[in-house]
Amino acid sequence: MSAQGLASRSRLGFGTAYLDARKGHAEAVRLVHAALDAGLTHIDTARLYGDGSAEAAIGEAIAGRRNDVFLVSKAGILPPYNGPTRRAVNKVLRTGRRVPGAAALLPEPRWNEPEFGAFGLEQLRASLEASFQALGTDYLDLFLLHEVDAAHLASGEVIGLLEEWKKKGAIRFYGIASTPAQTREILATGAQFSVVQTSASIFDHNVKTFGRGPHKLNTHSWLGPALKRFAHAFEMDPGLADRAARVLYTDVRQPAQLAQCLLRHALETNPEGTVLFSTSRPGRIEDMARAADGPGLTREQRFGLAYLVRSVRAMTSASAA
Numbered sequence: 001m002s003a004q005g006l007a008s009r010s011r012l013g014f015g016t017a018y019l020d021a022r023k024g025h026a027e028a029v030r031l032v033h034a035a036l037d038a039g040l041t042h043i044d045t046a047r048l049y050g051d052g053s054a055e056a057a058i059g060e061a062i063a064g065r066r067n068d069v070f071l072v073s074k075a076g077i078l079p080p081y082n083g084p085t086r087r088a089v090n091k092v093l094r095t096g097r098r099v100p101g102a103a104a105l106l107p108e109p110r111w112n113e114p115e116f117g118a119f120g121l122e123q124l125r126a127s128l129e130a131s132f133q134a135l136g137t138d139y140l141d142l143f144l145l146h147e148v149d150a151a152h153l154a155s156g157e158v159i160g161l162l163e164e165w166k167k168k169g170a171i172r173f174y175g176i177a178s179t180p181a182q183t184r185e186i187l188a189t190g191a192q193f194s195v196v197q198t199s200a201s202i203f204d205h206n207v208k209t210f211g212r213g214p215h216k217l218n219t220h221s222w223l224g225p226a227l228k229r230f231a232h233a234f235e236m237d238p239g240l241a242d243r244a245a246r247v248l249y250t251d252v253r254q255p256a257q258l259a260q261c262l263l264r265h266a267l268e269t270n271p272e273g274t275v276l277f278s279t280s281r282p283g284r285i286e287d288m289a290r291a292a293d294g295p296g297l298t299r300e301q302r303f304g305l306a307y308l309v310r311s312v313r314a315m316t317s318a319s320a321a
Helices: 003-010 025-037 054-061 084-096 121-135 157-168 180-188 206-210 224-236 238-248 255-269 282-293 299-320
Strands: 012-015 042-044 070-075 140-146 171-177 195-199 216-220 275-277
Touching (some): 025 054, 054 121, 121 140, 255 299
Parallel strands (some): 012 275, 070 140, 195 216
């Protein structure tokens, strides 16, 4: 692999939001192994992911390879309760909802929902320890506050705790992983972090907005929302796909091919940061790694993507009028 390719893959991170507990532990481990085997060393997870099971799968997958991985986890959103009582009750509820008219009478128990805003100091300590145990490690390369907002940080206690952990070597760096609105509010206070992580898309200006400052910007959600928006536009105007394909030299009706163009655009747009992607298909991981390792977009392809975005925006404006 070329030196340029190594640099690209080091900036391509594997997000583990799709390590779904319903697909089983072995399948989740296989997915992480596929990412590692493809040369992806930035693994992004959270206490929440997989209803609390993702970290354990990652821990098994990276056993014996911990020093080769840049390991990221988050705290602030607690996964749903997953004890035997929940599983038994949920099984009864699923059976009961099959009775006509019963679904409205059998709402989801609150324990099936994650707990947001868990930024109390004891909650954070317990979350970090739970992550260590599940991941089989005693330190994180990066610790992120998951969907934190400015109010949670106002007292300074949370940042003080993170600095304490950093001095002890429990975490190497820390930052925030919030929505664009939360991120904007937090950065407006003058708070500084090693990493700011948020969503970004070819349809927004989040990289330009949040890329300024002393922090590194990590982005996610480049692919899924944009691909859905493009697919809808192609349904409304099939000719748009033909015109775009001629400029991009890519069959834009094939989501995998268009996704690779979008990934290259994401890496070029945020050259100093890490771009995260998620998938539940091991084969797709190698495809995306090859895209990151391949040549950048040509001038014509950049023009083609810009043309696509303008066209989709115009269609959206016309529909809203």
